[in-house]
Amino acid sequence: MARTRTPVVAGWFTEGAEEREFRLLGTRCTACSVVYFPREDAYCRNPGCAGGGELAEAALSERGHVWSYTDGRYRPPAPYVSDPDAEWEPYTLVAVELEEERMVVLGQAAPGVTVADLAVGMEVEVVPGILDEDAGTTWTTWHWRPVGGAR
Template identity: 65%
Template sequence: MKDHKPVVPGWFTTDDEDFRLLGTRCTACGTVFFPRQDTFCKNPACAGTEFEELKLSGRGTVWSYTNAGYRPPAPYVSDPDVEWVPFTIVAVQLAEEGMIVLGQAEPGITVDDLTVGAEVEIVPGVLYETEDQVFTTWKFKPTGASA
């Protein structure tokens, strides 16, 4: 059995039952960050340096989307010996935080399956695999769609 490893440790939970992106909130002003911020608050009106980790919304609405019909250049990880399979990129406005987060749609979800304003959920996914490891990430899936 292959070992599962997050592509970016600390950016999302590893619990499939309550899978979420992980952000941080400045304890001084309440600004929420994703990816996480741990050194200083990027809010220009705040000098905060302390943050608490929080699970971000598990749902949001499609803000924009497009397809990746070509193999992206490095640093995107892609095996040049494997046939390229296009995928859909989705920009989602998180329900509670209001921030926009980018990610891939679940395999099989195309631009024809999405509309601006449609509700999606954040689900665990696989970015790529090697002989020994599965590198995990997050994906977006329209609510009500089967996996």
């Protein structure tokens, strides 16, 4: 049975793209150039935006620098949904300041990248990732990976 690839949040990243083409997607105000991620599709929230321009989809920087990081070593408590029968796998969270936008975006580190592999200021790149797989669906997302691969 073929699995359906489904993004965890539609419109936040390119879908089905090869790794070299994968990008996070935000929106940019055509009047003041403010960039939003997660995307803003209703109106520009910048109080200094005189024109209240339209919001256009914008591909965000492929690379950035580690702003902060931590590890998730325990199963989240209620009310978060977590299968108590499934084996818990620790993961690494990375806050990355994007190069061009100068905004911080949070995401999981690529599989195999631990806190021991990261340092504040280190250059990382966004790559496609898998959040979960169930009966017929592969839930896709983004991951952060040190430039040059996991160390």
